[in-house]
Amino acid sequence: xxxxxxxPGPLSVPEGAIVSLNCTxxxxxxxxxxxxxxxxxxxxxxxxxxxxSGNKEDGRFTAQVDKSSKYISxxxxxxxxxxxxxxxxxxxxxxxxxxxxxxxxxLLVSP
Amino acid sequence: xAGVSQSPSNKVTEKGKDVELRCDPISxxxxxxxxxxxxxxxxxxxxxxxxxxxxDKSGLPSDRFSAERTGxxxxxxxIQRTQQEDSAxxxxxxxxxxxxxxxxxxxxxxxxx
Numbered sequence: 001x002x003x004x005x006x007x008p009g010p011l012s013v014p015e016g017a018i019v020s021l022n023c024t025x026x027x028x029x030x031x032x033x034x035x036x037x038x039x040x041x042x043x044x045x046x047x048x049x050x051x052x053s054g055n056k057e058d059g060r061f062t063a064q065v066d067k068s069s070k071y072i073s074x075x076x077x078x079x080x081x082x083x084x085x086x087x088x089x090x091x092x093x094x095x096x097x098x099x100x101x102x103x104x105x106x107l108l109v110s111p
Numbered sequence: 112x113a114g115v116s117q118s119p120s121n122k123v124t125e126k127g128k129d130v131e132l133r134c135d136p137i138s139x140x141x142x143x144x145x146x147x148x149x150x151x152x153x154x155x156x157x158x159x160x161x162x163x164x165x166x167d168k169s170g171l172p173s174d175r176f177s178a179e180r181t182g183x184x185x186x187x188x189x190i191q192r193t194q195q196e197d198s199a200x201x202x203x204x205x206x207x208x209x210x211x212x213x214x215x216x217x218x219x220x221x222x223x224x
Contacts, residue, residue: 006153034212043115043202043215044154088154090213098144098167099204099213103153 003027006089006102015111019076021087023102026070029093030100033065035074036088038104044088048074079109113137115216117203123222124193132188132219136205143186144206144213145178149199157201160186161208193223 036044048063116135145157156170204213
């Protein structure tokens, strides 16, 4: 079992839909959780950063962390074609100096 | 600079040659990471620098890979005797400190022919 599991997709939705992206993980030491968006042939761009459990909202994006279930989510409201990209979850813990990434979910939002 | 800068953006090299990839982190960021992203794969950790501490080299796939960070700023990743399986996008990231938000550069796309 990989430390971080993420469905690769692709996930296809119509414009305006609510999108739910998820990751599960196995390492209970993880306390810092991030979501990155990566457009084709570009570097990952940090979208959301959360510490421990709870919710965080930023515009159309909401990140949720449930440490008891080892499950994190990213919700995108009113999705736009410009949201079409690969979304990577990443996490790290106190004892670790590096980020462990999921493989990424490809999202396609059609007009 | 405003963001993490990597050079070159693309590199094509012949099998067996050595290559050097450069990363300029965000000014003031003490932590610097190198990752590799192969087609259809997630980001694979290579090496991590934090301030003046000894680097975490646990992700380097072989002794052909090495990296250094001079003066706590610019970093160079060197791959010796390149192999075709080294073809990937090499990404550099920096952060203010350990376990804070990491910001990525655009990457260097390495193709070994």
